[in-house]
Amino acid sequence: MLKFSLSEIIRSLSETLDLVFFGLGVDWGSMSHSSKVCYISCKIAEQMNLDKELSGDLYYAALLHDVGLILTREAGEMLHFEAHEDFKHCKRGNEILKKCSYTERLANIILHHHDKWAGPNETGITGNMIPICSRIIYIADRIDILIRPREYILHQKTEIINTVNNNSGTYFDPRVVAAFNQIARLESFWLDLTTKHTEDLLRNYKFTENIKLNYDELEHIAEIFAHIVDSKSKFTKEHSRRVSLIANALARKLKFSPLECEMIKVAGLLHDLGKLAIPDELLDKPDKLSDDEFEIMKRHTYFTNLILNKVRGLDIIAKWAAFHHERLDGSGYPFHTKGEIIPLGARILAVSDVFTALTEDRPYRKGYTKEVMHNILNKYASEGALDSGVVNIVTENIDEFYKLTKSEQSQQNYLLS
Known part of the structure; x- marks a missing residue:
């Protein structure tokens, strides 16, 4: 290994x-x-x-x-x-x-x-x-x-x-x-x-x-940095942990190998590393971001990619993590990658990130109900932004995935919670 x-x-x-x-x-x-x-x-x-x-x-x-x-x-x-x-x-x-x-x-x-x-x-x-x-x-x-x-x-x-x-x-x-x-x-x-x-x-x-370090030991280090990033705003507390949990559960349902499941857990924990480059006031803004502010937000995945690619052996994890805002129709950022070029691991993380964000309170809204989340995810899939196969797994098992983000056991599993 x-x-x-x-x-x-x-x-x-x-x-x-x-x-x-x-x-x-x-x-x-x-x-x-x-x-x-x-x-x-x-x-x-x-x-x-x-x-x-x-x-x-x-x-x-x-x-x-x-x-x-x-x-x-x-x-x-x-x-x-x-x-x-x-x-x-x-x-x-x-x-x-x-x-x-x-x-x-x-x-x-x-x-x-x-x-x-x-x-x-x-x-x-x-x-x-x-x-x-x-x-x-x-x-x-x-x-x-x-x-x-x-x-x-x-x-x-x-x-x-x-x-x-x-x-x-x-x-x-x-x-x-x-x-x-x-x-x-x-x-x-x-x-x-x-x-x-x-x-x-x-x-x-x-x-x-x-x-x-092996992947299991790498995960412990990743948990530290996930905690650092998530602590930047009260609205993102434990976000990376939750994305990691959802992504791992999806990977298992999609028959990823045990090693690939370890990899996607780490990618989930590290996907928002670049958020430290975002000013506090943008993350805590009690309203939707302006166009100019959203342009600043777009740099976070670029920095995630830059940093993770400096570690030998993390190239796949880096791509999965950094592509979590890419969309199948090319409308994502920062690389505007589209279609089959986006690996399945990145598609899983994209869905996991969207799903997790929908469950969470934001400065300008409360977390959505499961019914609303179901509709939003299906809309993104039908428009060609998110992978419909991955979205279907979530919507067909929405109670299971929702509980996973809220369960006491999942919080206890987080090293720094």
Whole structure:
């Protein structure tokens, strides 16, 4: 069975976390915040001779340090060097990572990654009581925030170095600052931060390449990111989990193999990854989106496709997930794929997404009754938008599928509910 590299998955999915800044109008292509924080952290760790186990934890924690930063308005605050509302996302990130066996050891690092050396901190600790990995990530995070992407990096380095040193002993651990000062002398360090190849540089850290995941283990990681995306709006809470459940049930009825059923569960969990690029106010708007706003919404599946295709072995899952707004008649988005080019897995996800959305409350309407959902699905099928064979399975078993989205058991099966 195909195995997936944990580090490759985390590297790719961490880019999803940067999408929240894209919702603020920051150029996502030049952002790479998670990767840059990871690279700075790893360079400091090398200078400090951090042991291999701690370095591995630091690598993953740095990539995931903003796992709790979900809301656009909170992300805006983090773009200021002296961020004042920084503990909320630390606490949220800690709670998210504690729920998965592959990330629970990172949770405490994330909780403390905005703790100031001299305090005061909401965690109640200061100085050497703060985990060393948290201290390193904090300074790395603030260094990247200080960089002005439109200016030549070597013209900024002295100002950044001075700002860091002026906060040594108050915000930052003096020992970590001393290590930073050593690497900050190198022009190559700064130039590395301005290339588009930060991910390639991170691949040089071989201690991260040993952990391989199967599909069942991949699902646990997918559940984390599904929870992150779904938490962006109260109206989409558990949406990805429900889509995953419906898609898996449909796949079984369509005689998908056990492996294909595992694949479609993961695709369902990850289908809305790109939603982090959508501003909060659009997701919570108490009315239907305007034409211009809908154009912004269309980018979410594009980003889902871009991110998932970076993981070797996820090409089929990526297509199923990213095509969930494509329609058989070519009226979908963002690729306007049509007909037989759309794989059955993507058709299943399209129907699952529509069905699940119809059951859910939205800012501008309540969830529909089963009778209304039945009529809407049949209309989409008769117009050639959704696969009629898949729709028929849902409408013929609508009570079963409706209960599946509402059952207590299905909620208990969700890792992070």
